[in-house]
Amino acid sequence: MPNLPPLNGLRAFDVAGRRLSFRAAADEMGVTQGAVAQHVRQLEAHLGTMLFDRLPKGLALTPAGRRYHGRISAAFEELRAATAQIKPEPGKVLISVTPTFAAKWLIPNLPDFAQKHPDIDLRILATERVSSFHSDGIDLAIRQGKPPFGAALDATLLFRQEVIAVAAPTLVKGQALPLDPEILSRLPKIHDSHDLWPKLLAQIGVPDQSKRGLQLSQTALAVDAAVSGQGVALVSRFLVLREIHDAKLIELGHAIANDAQGFYLLSPRNMASKGAVKEAIDWLTSETGKQR
Structure with a gap:
């Protein structure tokens, strides 16, 4: 892959660009400070441009480094998401909900979930935007709307709109x-x-x-x-x-007056019956059923 920069240099640059410190980057990567600095120097030599200004106390991204870091960090994030898709973590469930649903219903009810399912790591992505099961690596989503939501999704009504x-x-x-x-x-x-x-x-x-x-x-x-x-x-x-x-x-x-909208639990059809995801679905439908 002659057109690609050294991958170790890219990784060191990504972490050092977030932490703005070779020492902090070394601690996160589990290597020496000298190794991080060397990888970054090799990357700068390959690119023919300086990515950091070395300051007495830490680092500062150069204008070119700032632009480059934005794209490199996005690329690494995409790699992490792709890896999570093909190698899911056992016992982890990522659920996408709106900030209001998270704050006013899900988080207040989490102690019950933790007590009943101590081995499941339920992670919450609170966002107003429409999340992607594939690119965002989410397992479940709760959204307000009207069916149908798509042939590839299972949709379960949690709350009617009132x-x-x-x-x-x-x-x-x-x-x-x-x-x-x-x-x-x-x-x-x-x-x-x-x-x-x-x-x-x-x-x-x-x-x-x-x-x-x-x-x-x-x-x-x-x-x-x-x-x-x-x-x-x-x-x-x-x-x-x-x-x-x-x-x-x-x-x-x-x-x-009810306009037929409701709050629905959405999940990909091929994921609904799997382990921790299935347990999270069962808990959500049970708890919301008690409050309807």
């Missing part, structure tokens, strides 16, 4: 429930990326008369803002069952 209006008790103290629509229209609204307030207000036949509101990017943040008394939030009921039970939030008696 959006309710909730607020801190102090915000509506002394008001009868269900809350009068005119009163609701005047309360401050907490908005998230789903932007469901226009739909609910149209459904109950009132305009938005609130003098202030709060715009947030995630539903989990909207829930936290509602708990702190900053306004009324529209959220899926199952995400706030804990806060309602603890009297941190109360349901105001207004909900958005």
Whole structure:
């Protein structure tokens, strides 16, 4: 492979570029500091350009080194993902969920999973983007939507979509429930990326008369803002069952009509019956079934 730089040099450069220290890179790689420095020098000689500025205390990437490191680190990450696909770790399950689902349902329920399955390493990838089972190396995903999700996927309904209006008790103290629509229209609204307030207000036949509101990017943040008394939030009921039970939030008696969307557990058909993944699926369907 005459066109490729020395692979040991690339590996040393990748780690040293992240740590900005030959010593720290050596500790991570399990070699000597001198070996890391030599590999980087050989790579620089091969490329004919300096990748690092050697400073009295550590390293700094040169402009060329910064550009090169971005692509090299991405290449190594792709190699790690490809290797994980062909050589899975026994007992490891990687699940992709939205940040809100992770914060408001999955993480609070993890102690139960850990107690029942101490030998399974459940790892969480919290992201709003659509994850790839192949390139991201994930085993399971939980997403909101409507079937079908594709012939290659098994889809299991975990929660039906039921959006309710909730607020801190102090915000509506002394008001009868269900809350009068005119009163609701005047309360401050907490908005998230789903932007469901226009739909609910149209459904109950009132305009938005609130003098202030709060715009947030995630539903989990909207829930936290509602708990702190900053306004009324529209959220899926199952995400706030804990806060309602603890009297941190109360349901105001207004909900958005079900639009057939739900939260589904997705898995590749050829993975569903395998070991730790199957145990994670069974736990998720059992726990969510108790809370529906």
